[in-house]
Amino acid sequence: xxxxxxxxxxxxxxxxxxxxxxxxxxxxxxxxxxxxxxxxxxxxxxxxxxxxxxxxxxxxxxxxxxxxxxxxxxxxxxxxxxxxxxxxxxxxxxxxxxxxxxxxxxxxxxxxxxxxxxxxxxxxxxxxxxxxxxxxxxxxxxxxxxxxxxxxxxxxxxxxxxxxxxxxxxxxxxxxxxxxxxxxxxxxxxxxxxxxxxxx
Numbered sequence: 001x002x003x004x005x006x007x008x009x010x011x012x013x014x015x016x017x018x019x020x021x022x023x024x025x026x027x028x029x030x031x032x033x034x035x036x037x038x039x040x041x042x043x044x045x046x047x048x049x050x051x052x053x054x055x056x057x058x059x060x061x062x063x064x065x066x067x068x069x070x071x072x073x074x075x076x077x078x079x080x081x082x083x084x085x086x087x088x089x090x091x092x093x094x095x096x097x098x099x100x101x102x103x104x105x106x107x108x109x110x111x112x113x114x115x116x117x118x119x120x121x122x123x124x125x126x127x128x129x130x131x132x133x134x135x136x137x138x139x140x141x142x143x144x145x146x147x148x149x150x151x152x153x154x155x156x157x158x159x160x161x162x163x164x165x166x167x168x169x170x171x172x173x174x175x176x177x178x179x180x181x182x183x184x185x186x187x188x189x190x191x192x193x194x195x196x197x198x199x200x
Contacts, residue, residue: 006193008032008039008186009080013087013098015045020166021130025086027179028128028186032084037190040076045097047073052103058110062117070104077105082124082193083155084186085146089131092141102149109152121200124192125155126185132167139164158192159185 010025029039048069057065064070077083087094094102111117127146129139139162150157163178165171172178 003194003198006037006081006190006197007079008037008082008084008190008193009076010039010041011083011085011098011101012041012043013045013085013094015095015097016088016169017043019088019130019169020163020172021086021088021128023172024128024130024161024163024178024182025084027182028084028086028126028189031183031186031188032082032190034183035187035190036194037082040080042073042076044101045095047097047101049073049097049100049104051100052106058107059114062107062111062115064104064107073101073104074107077153078120080123081197082189083150083153084126084128084189085150086128087130087142087146089129089135089139089142092135092137093145094142099145102145105149105152112152120154121196122154122156123196124158124189125150126158126189127160128163128182128185129161130163130166130172133165158189161185 010029012022012025014021032039050066050068087098112119129142161181
C-alpha cells in the first residue's frame, strides 16, 4: 500500500523575512522534505488576521465570525499532518502578528472544550525559538504560549530548539550547529508524521 506524503506546515512568527528564526524554519523544512514530506509556510505577519475580539461567538458555532483571511489560515492548519513553529522572542513572548494568529485559534478550543466535538487525530510538531542575549526572562514565556496553542491544535511537540545570542540578521551563520539541529528536528517531525499516516 502506498502511503501519501505528509504535509509539514511551518509557521513563521517573525515580522522580518529571512532573519534568524526564518532560517531555522527553512532548515527544519528542508529536513522534512529530505525525509519525504511536502512542506508549506504560513507567515503570521502576512496572514491578514485581525486580533481576536473575545466575543465568544466561536463557542456557539465553532467558527470565528470575523471577515478576514482566517478561513485560508484555518485551511492550512487543518490540512497539515505536522506543524513546526519558528519565532523570535520579543519581550519574553512572541511578536504581535504571531500572537494574533495564536489567539485566533480559539475556535479549535471551543469545538473540543465547549461544543464537545470529536478531537482531530494528533500530529507531531516542533518549536524553534531565537533570541538575543540580555533578557533575564529567556525563552519561558514564548515557549509556554506556543505550547499552549499547539496543545489546542492537537500537536505533540517532539522537540524544542532554543537559539540564543542571535539578534541581528545573519547571526545564525555563526552558529552552524543550530541549523543542523533544526534540520534534524524537521526530519524527525516528518518521519513521525509519515508513521502516523501509515498507521491510520
